[in-house]
Amino acid sequence: MDGGQSLQSTAGFGELLRIRRERVGLTQQVLADHATLSVRAIRDMESGRVQRPRQETVRLLADALRLEGRNRTVFEAAARRQALAEDPREEPTAPPVARGAIVGREVEVEVLADALAVHGDRLVTVAGLGGVGKTRLVLEVARRLHLAARWSVRWVDCARLPAAGPERRADLVRAVGDRPTLLVLDGADAGVDTVLLDELFQRCPGLRVLITARVPQPLPGGQVIPLAPLPTPGPELDHDPVALAEVGAVRLLLTHLRRLRPGYRLERDEAPAVAALCRQLDGLPGALELAAGWSTVLSPRQLVARLADGPFHLAPPPAGYGGRGDVGAALGAALDRLTLGQRDLLERLAAEPGDWSGEDAVELTGRPPQECFAAVHELLASGLIRSVQAREGVRFTVLNLCRRLFGAAYPVLAAAG
The missing domain is CATH 1.10.260.40 (lambda repressor-like DNA-binding domains)
Structure with a gap:
């Protein structure tokens, strides 16, 4: 048979x-x-x-x-x-609706969706600096999986979630059942309940868990994906508006500018200022949104001039625009979480021009290689450094925001954040 x-x-x-x-x-x-x-x-x-x-x-x-x-x-x-068509009572639960478009994250969305739906990863953490767009990225992944694969999405805002006792764990197990479900734990900066996760994984075979956190928690079987800021343009594109508009950070900035200034076009004479603004703010989505919030009263050239002494002198736009916090707040919080050794390494690397490798960091500090590589790994996961394309291997660069920060008075920044 x-x-x-x-x-x-x-x-x-x-x-x-x-x-x-x-x-x-x-x-x-x-x-x-x-x-x-x-x-x-x-x-x-x-x-x-x-x-x-x-x-x-x-x-x-x-x-x-x-x-x-x-x-x-x-x-x-x-x-x-x-x-x-399924029974309406069994309709998969939809994720929250995003409040704005996602720009420049096509590759990351594809990688995350494939990790969960194709490769079968059950526990993934997206880690990165505050304002890098972790929540917006995960919202898009959840939307894709809900629409294309008919997954239910259970969204948990960890900042508002009380500790999960036995009754809540039982409720979650019943809610998930055995159907394909994505559980999102958004903003799990204080860690997650590993007892709850273990029970859910054992009793809910179709469950996948996606976590966002500024610092990832070591979890058995979990995958960590550091989320870098958007790509920024090189100086060679400063006078080419067409090519410039294809770069991730510029695409996002232009999206915000056109929303606030309908009909805005990137002209050749203003292109260098737009490119410089994206580089100064490292392509960090939250920082670009903050800067764009002032575009109704300041041109890109004027914004660049305002940021000449450091991006931390630009106050947040009015709350009516979006309520973003100061650029320095996320950086200050990330620095506060570093160990003394990690902060010392970052400060030394920030003083070095250009990019560098893990071996360069070892030579600069004189620390044991494994210790130095571990510190670089933590700095990458925290979002304070980013990897750069290089033919000779993996190389990194410190965010321009961090370089500026170490040139300013850190206690003042921390107080402002």
Whole structure:
């Protein structure tokens, strides 16, 4: 017996597709070629990211797999069952609605969505500096998984969440059940309840957990993804408005400027100021939004001039714009969390021009390599340094904001934050 009848009652369409493909010895790429589909489409269907395959797609797959008779009927029926509207009481829970567009994070969204839905990671933490856009990125990932894969999303604001006792843990287990669910723990800077996570993972097989935190908590089996600020333009693009507008930080800044100044266009004479503004603020989304908040009364050139003595002299725009905090607040908090050794290393590296490698940091400080590499790793996770493209290996640079900060009076900054 082929086993099609047993598969009919136990396998969803994605699982059945994978079983049939592997049974005839085809890779995802070969099946995609035979069915005249993309390998991405095959991968998304097998992972469950595509919940409602088109009838024509199912027919092409059945032909490519050479399914006939009962086996083909079972295969097509599995696709139809998956496409049927579910009981409204079982509709997947939607994530919160974002208040603004996400710009310049296409790659990060794709990587995170694939980690959870394709590669099967169950516990991922997005770490980074305050204002780097962790929450907005995770909102977009949650939206994608909810719409494309029909996952439920349970969103928890950790700043407002009381400690989870046994009753709350039981409520969460019942709410999640065995359906595909993404649990987001947003702003888990004080850590997460590992007892709760262990229980949820054991009793909810379809659960994935996505955490945002300024400093990641070591968690067994967890993956940590440091979120860097958006890419900033090099000086070679200063007089090319078209190329400049393709750079992530500039794209975001222009989005804010056009929202506040409808019809704004990036002209050649103003392009250098826009590029300089993005570099001064390191492509940090929160800082770019703060600066753009003043664009109704200050031009990009005037903003650059205002920031000449340091970005911490620019007060937040009126609360009506968005309520962002001072640029220095996030940096001050991040510095306060460093150990003395990490802060000393950062201050030394901030005084060095250009970029540097882990080996350069060892040579500069004279510390044991493993100790120095660990400190660099922590600085990267905290968002105070960023990696840069280099042919000769991994290299880093200290944020311009940090360089400015160490040239100013840190106690004053901390008080202002």
